[in-house]
Amino acid sequence: xxxxxxxxxxxxxxxxxxxxxxxxxxxxxxxxxxxxxxxxxxxxxxxxxxxxxxxxxxxxxxxxxxxxxxxxxxxxxxxxxxxxxxxxxxxxxxxxxxxxxxxxxxxxxxxxxxxxxxxxxxxxxxxxxxxxxxxxxxxxxxxxxxxxxxxxxxxxxxxxxxxxxxxxxxxxxxxxxxxxxxxxxxxxxxxxxxxxxxxxxxxxxxxxxxxxxxxxxxxxxxxxxxxxxxxxxxxxxxxxxxxxxxxxxxxxxxxxxxxxxxxxxxxxxxxxxxxxxxxxxxxxxxxxxxxxxxxxxxxxxxxxxxxxxxxxxxxxxxxxxxxxxxxxxxxxxxxxxxxxxxxxxxxxxxxxxxxxxxxxxxxxxxxxxxxxxxxxxxxx
Amino acid sequence: xxxxxxxxxxxxxxxxxxxxxxxxxxxxxxxxxxxxxxxxxxxxxxxxxxxxxxxxxxxxxxxxxxxxxxxxxxxxxxxxxxxxxxxxxxxxxxxxxxxxxxxxxxxxxxxxxxxxxxxxxxxxxxxxxxxxxxxxxxxxxxxxxxxxxxxxxxxxxxxxxxxxxxxxxxxxxxxxxxxxxxxxxxxxxxxxxxxxxxxxxxxxxxxxxxxxxxxxxxxxxxxxxxxxxxxxxxxxxxxxxxxxxxxxxxxxxxxxxxxxxxxxxxxxxxxxxxxxxxxxxxxxxxxxxxxxxxxxxxxxxxxxxxxxxxxxxxxxxxxxxxxxxxxxxxxxxxxxxxxxxxxxxxxxxxxxxxxxxxxxxxxxxxxxxxxxxxxxxxxxxxxxxxxxxxxxxxxxxxxxxxxxxxxxxxxxxxxxxxxxxxxxxxxxxxxxxxxxxxxxxxxxxxxxxxxxxxxxxxxxxxxxxxxxxxxxxxxxxxxxxxxxxxxxxxxxxxxxxxxxxxxxxxxxxxxxxxxxxxxxxxxxxxxxxxxxxxxxxxxxxxxxxxx
Numbered sequence: 014x015x016x017x018x019x020x021x022x023x024x025x026x027x028x029x030x031x032x033x034x035x036x037x038x039x040x041x042x043x044x045x046x047x048x049x050x051x052x053x054x055x056x057x058x059x060x061x062x063x064x065x066x067x068x069x070x071x072x073x074x075x076x077x078x079x080x081x082x083x084x085x086x087x088x089x090x091x092x093x094x095x096x097x098x099x100x101x102x103x104x105x106x107x108x109x110x111x112x113x114x115x116x117x118x119x120x121x122x123x124x125x126x127x128x129x130x131x132x133x134x135x136x137x138x139x140x141x142x143x144x145x146x147x148x149x150x151x152x153x154x155x156x157x158x159x160x161x162x163x164x165x166x167x168x169x170x171x172x173x174x175x176x177x178x179x180x181x182x183x184x185x186x187x188x189x190x191x192x193x194x195x196x197x198x199x200x201x202x203x204x205x206x207x208x209x210x211x212x213x214x215x216x217x218x219x220x221x222x223x224x225x226x227x228x229x230x231x232x233x234x235x236x237x238x239x240x241x242x243x244x245x246x247x248x249x250x251x252x253x254x255x256x257x258x259x260x261x262x263x264x265x266x267x268x269x270x271x272x273x274x275x276x277x278x279x280x281x282x283x284x285x286x287x288x289x290x291x292x293x294x295x296x297x298x299x300x301x302x303x304x305x306x307x308x309x310x311x312x313x314x315x316x317x318x319x320x321x322x323x324x325x326x327x328x329x330x331x332x333x334x335x336x337x338x339x340x341x342x343x344x345x346x347x348x349x350x351x352x353x354x355x356x357x358x359x360x361x362x363x364x365x366x367x368x369x370x371x372x373x374x375x376x377x378x379x380x381x382x383x384x385x386x387x388x389x390x391x392x393x
Numbered sequence: 394x395x396x397x398x399x400x401x402x403x404x405x406x407x408x409x410x411x412x413x414x415x416x417x418x419x420x421x422x423x424x425x426x427x428x429x430x431x432x433x434x435x436x437x438x439x440x441x442x443x444x445x446x447x448x449x450x451x452x453x454x455x456x457x458x459x460x461x462x463x464x465x466x467x468x469x470x471x472x473x474x475x476x477x478x479x480x481x482x483x484x485x486x487x488x489x490x491x492x493x494x495x496x497x498x499x500x501x502x503x504x505x506x507x508x509x510x511x512x513x514x515x516x517x518x519x520x521x522x523x524x525x526x527x528x529x530x531x532x533x534x535x536x537x538x539x540x541x542x543x544x545x546x547x548x549x550x551x552x553x554x555x556x557x558x559x560x561x562x563x564x565x566x567x568x569x570x571x572x573x574x575x576x577x578x579x580x581x582x583x584x585x586x587x588x589x590x591x592x593x594x595x596x597x598x599x600x601x602x603x604x605x606x607x608x609x610x611x612x613x614x615x616x617x618x619x620x621x622x623x624x625x626x627x628x629x630x631x632x633x634x635x636x637x638x639x640x641x642x643x644x645x646x647x648x649x650x651x652x653x654x655x656x657x658x659x660x661x662x663x664x665x666x667x668x669x670x671x672x673x674x675x676x677x678x679x680x681x682x683x684x685x686x687x688x689x690x691x692x693x694x695x696x697x698x699x700x701x702x703x704x705x706x707x708x709x710x711x712x713x714x715x716x717x718x719x720x721x722x723x724x725x726x727x728x729x730x731x732x733x734x735x736x737x738x739x740x741x742x743x744x745x746x747x748x749x750x751x752x753x754x755x756x757x758x759x760x761x762x763x764x765x766x767x768x769x770x771x772x773x774x775x776x777x778x779x780x781x782x783x784x785x786x787x788x789x790x791x792x793x794x795x796x797x798x799x800x801x802x803x804x805x806x807x808x809x810x811x812x813x814x815x816x817x818x819x820x821x822x823x824x825x826x827x828x829x830x831x832x833x834x835x836x837x838x839x840x841x842x843x844x845x846x847x848x849x850x851x852x853x854x855x856x857x858x859x860x861x862x863x864x865x866x867x868x869x870x871x872x873x874x875x876x877x878x879x880x881x882x883x884x885x886x887x888x889x890x891x892x893x894x895x896x897x898x899x900x901x902x903x904x905x906x907x908x909x910x911x912x913x914x915x916x917x918x919x920x921x922x923x924x925x926x927x928x929x930x931x932x933x934x935x936x937x938x939x940x
Contacts (some may be wrong), residue, residue: 225910228896229918236803263563275913278552279581290570296556296579300806302914306541307581324913325549327542 014131015209015221015253015286015344016195017095017330017343019310021318023375025055025187032181034342034350035172035195046187046196046208047175050162052316052342053189053389059094061117066090066136069165070143070156072116082148088139089121105170110352111114113179115158115164115186119334133214136160137241144206155205162314164188165217167208171195192340194219207246210311211253218256218311220249221343222328226304227251234258252309255301260313266388267319268381269294271368274303275324277383287387310341318370332378333360339378341372403635405509409469411502414494416469422491424466429483429492434866437477438467438492460913467492475505480851480859482868496856497897513779515685517862518870519772519815519841520782523854526770527789527930529819532830533795534924534939537910546900546907553902554617555584555915556666556837558667558737558762560807578735579763580666583610583618584915585788585826585898587891588813588838589643589669591623592650593693593705594774594862596879599848599871602887604631606847607639607887610895618895619666621838624707626650626696632657643741644728645671647707649697667737668728670721672711672751673772675788675814677780678743681707686776687865692876718754725760737762741835744768744786744814752781752795756804763809765838766791770815771859772841772852774864774872776783788814791831793934796833796918805918809835817842818854822894823901831919832934837928844871847890848882 016038028049033046053063057245072078085092096115102108124132140159147154157165164186168175171197176182194209203310209219216353224230227248234242234254239262242254250272257269276295282288295302305323308330312318320332320341331349333355334342338350363369366383409415416438430440447460470479476496484493507514537543540609558579561569569576587607592600605621610618620704622628624645631637632654642665644651673679684693684705693699695869710722721740728738739762742751748766755761768788792812812834816825818841825836848871852859862872870882906912909922916922924939931938 088446223537223910224535225535225541226914226916226919228921229916232800232918233803233805236800236805238803258563263567264568293561293566293570293576294563297558297563297806299556299560299914300917304911306910325544360513 015243015343016347017193017219017221017300017308017310017341018347019312019318019341021190021312021316021375022338023189025053026157026187026191026369027181027184028193029182029184031191031193032172032176033346034340035193037350038195038342038344038347042144045169046205047168047170047172047193048208048210048219049191049193049194050158050210050312051186051188051191052162052210052312054162054164056096057185057188059117060095061094063162065093065119066159067164068114068116068118070154071110072112072114072321072377073109073153073155074111077147077150080150081114081143081154081214084143084146085118089123090118092216093117093119095192096186099183101180102175102176104178105168107169113166114356115290137214141240141243144386154378160212160215163212163215163217164214165212167205169205173328190316190318192217192219192310192312204246207243209247209249210251211244211247213253213257214261216253216257216311218253218309220252220307220309222305222307222323224248224251224303224305224307226302229300230255230303245377248348249307252303252307253311254357255309257302267313267317268368268372268388271321271366271381271383272387273298274321275365276302277366281384285384291370291387308343316373318371320363322363322365324365324367326365329362331360331362332371333357334378336376339375341369341371395639399429400599405473405506405606405791407473407502409471410497410878411503413497413501413503414477415497416467416477416483417493418465418467418490419493420464422489423467424489424491428488428490429467430484432482432486434480434861434868435475435478437470437475438774439470441468443468444925450776461548463715473503473509474655476503478859478861479856480861480868482851484912486934489574508740513777515683515773515775515777515863516781516857516860517772518781518852518857518860519818519854520770521528521854521857522770522782526815526885527787528815528817528825528828529821530927530930531824531923531925531936532939533827533905533909533922534937535922536908538734541910542914544901544907544910549907549912551903551906553584553899553915554581555917556580557582557619557739557836558809560761561806572841575734578737580619580737581617582666582836583616583895584836585618585895586641586811586836586838586845587620588840589621589623589641589671590624590774590840590844590937591643591682591684592696593678593874594623594872596867596870596882597692597872598879598884599844599887601713602882602884603843603847603891604639605884606891608636609617609892611639614892614896615721616895616899619871621669624649624671625684625693626653628696629653629657633662635662638663640665641667641669641673643669645707646709647705647709649699649705652698653696655731657814658892664732667739668732669765670724670728670738670740670937672740673745673767674741674773675743675767675785676773676774677708678745678785680776680780681709683707683775683863685863685865688872688874692759693874710786721751721754721761722758725758729760738782739763739765741765742765742908744788744791746786748791748925749794749798752792752798752808755808756799756802761808763811764795765811765813766795767838768812768814770818771813785814788812788829790933792829792834797831799933800918805833811836811838813838813840817846822846823898823905826898827905828923830915830917831923832936833918833920835915835917843891843894846894848887
């Protein structure tokens, strides 16, 4: 079982605090993988323009780095900032880490006239091309994210050790949203791509628990033929792709996510104000029904954060905090570690129909129930 | 040596021990009640007087003479047409357990003689291949442990229903919902379906029992079980009742019963569950239905609109068939139109190498509501033995191939595949059905199994037991149209057994799903849960080889 921690705050903060929360939940993972995603980023060494895409990944060899440089240059990306981590590899097991990539690029001039959708597609394809290039060269290049205002770090090891190995405790990078997962390696091999969170076109989620309906969901997503629906080194990657599918492909509101992964029962839909629409949606998206046990925590490009459970709710997860700063974690002690000075009586553990949302203004968290009216008047 | 001419031998002469079933009769127990001979459906035994010489050992020649004892006993007839079929009704009615049929341990000789009068062997039942079939060998190996704890089959809530009907892609669904387009009808049903057995093949009591059982399951237990009629129509009172919604009406190449159905449409209180267009069936692929004259009673003749007592062979193909594409399109569209596009219409085909071609045709037909593939082990009321035993395609790989083909196109949710043919052949009905579901079926159809479980059908593949559904002499009254015989079957008791059977299937489904950690949806295509100790089969089905 993995451990999840997310913190979102109006004031950018160091990700190291989130790692400390992971430490508080240490019983639940085995150091076989750590992932971190940051949004709303600030560098102490560089004044970052949040419209510029950031490449996150690892060049495992010098040759891979050269290939990367040549590739990006060829595509017309200009390097604006190359973050040099204060790397101390003695804290982690891996030895083949030639360079941790955290680079800010300027988009090619030729993209200026492209629509937002086309830009998003090209950014994704660039990431996938880098990933493919690495895979074709014995895995010497890994690319986790290539997106504006997103940093993604994945490494095998314990959270605080990984934090120290990359010098994250020096607060040179801060972010308004930090989301981390400590992985309990289950039936999948140790692989950097298997570390959560998973990322596709600005959307990121992480999960604990195992996804028992993984194969039918994966088969369906793969069949869509969308270039980004690949990977699946972890059974949890489908949660991210389903969220992406609902928001970006179907262009449905966020409320629909829960209706897709854990739809209401037929008799419940018979009573629902948009039961007819939701029943049809359930049928059409039937292969995306998850079977848990999982808690899914995610963030969206506008810094919205969300937390949902599977329908059986065999995993705990809590949201708590105060106006301006909120935390979500798979264990209550994780929330305690991130925001100790909060009113704990306001903590909330979502149940079967709930989606917990922390909107970008971070004034309060919202609880959407699947039994509520669904916000799609033209369709319903 | 006796003279040749005194031996009563013709090419077809057989002794009792040349038959597949040999009657064992114990004279010391027999009460001479005659029930066995009266009940025997094929007149295979006779009650007769017999004489036995009783030699006396007397030394004095003058007193030496032979005496005789006469006694009454049961003897098996040795006429090929009166062969014992092994149904065992004699044993069932004997008050003293004095008689029973025993399978011949050696190879019988009837198999070489069952072509009397030039008639090739016809029978009921299914492929005579006893023993575990491939489905029986599949086990569920992905057991939830530790990270995803197994669920409690007794206390947890399970969602096991499936969908019958064309499901739109999510994109298309939203588009049509917003623009007010046609959303194809979809039924939420229990994934184990009572497959098509016609009113004609089945006796009125059997049919009524099935319908009562199905209605009870739906209305009392809220398990949405549906049953298919088979070719041969549906009694008018059912067509005009609220029970029609539990029926899948089948139309096949003989169009039997469709006059009544079409005429009843204006008076229907509800729509049928679906329409099944039979292009083929697993037991006799490429051959039409066959209702032999024995079973064309007055009632059946009226329902089907034919004279009494004539053979009713359906043609192998539909008369509209110029090409399969045209036929499928025309028939699906016209039948959809008959119910104003409110009823799912899907074809049923025999398992075949060409199933994928049919499927791909349906994928591009927006009105096709699914595909039912009936494998080689499917049962029937009447067919030529050669069709039953040797024609067709096993269901597992046929279904899997079709499912994987749909996956490659991303259409596996849009066209539900249903599988049939040998589900529960050896009694493992839930395991067989769930294995097919995890290989990609949206549900399975049960025919023979239901007759065996709900009505005590005695037919079996071992030594071709009973399997005389075709001649209307079913000893249990399941497939007979003779009131003297079918009155043996109490419809209420059949209904009870239908309910028992489905309740047990539901419990066993939970017992399979819970350890796999599945409860929120039917695990269609969850092939990672399956294992088989047969490398070649594992590779073909793309499941795990386990040993």
